[in-house]
Amino acid sequence: MDMSDIYMEIFLPAKDATRLSIGAEARIVLDVAPGYAGVATVTFVSPEAQFTPKQVETQAERDKLMFRIKVQVPHEQVIKHIEKIKSGIRGVAYVKIDDSVVWPPELNRLFPDDLSQMKYKR
Secondary structure, three states: OOOOOOOOEEEEHHHHOOOOOOOEEEEEEEEOOOOOOOEEEEEEEEEEEEOOOOOOHHHHHHOEEEEEEEEHHHHHHHOHHHHHOOOOEEEEEEOOOOOOOOOHHHHHEEEOHHHHHHOOOO
16 A cells, blocks of 8 residues: 555535536545644546436436545655554545635644644544
């Protein structure tokens, strides 16, 4: 396993996935450190729906399609903290569909360079 390739997969409805750009800003908040956010970037948007209703004949059914999105942590950030990285850590990712929207304050409190200063959820 390449621990320097850290990402999270999320799923967005079609109406949001189609507006999302490769390279869009993202934030990742880990369940164990909910007071901090990590910077990430959208690196993949699936060309096909992952969850498809049986019938997609109507607009209402097409609105339920969900697309897989890959949100990746920058390599230079991962390398700085490679000894602390674990696979399978749970969390939530947020993506910026509209570049003009400003991140809320709780998503601008980024992981400190010195991870020993972080307060973890127990």
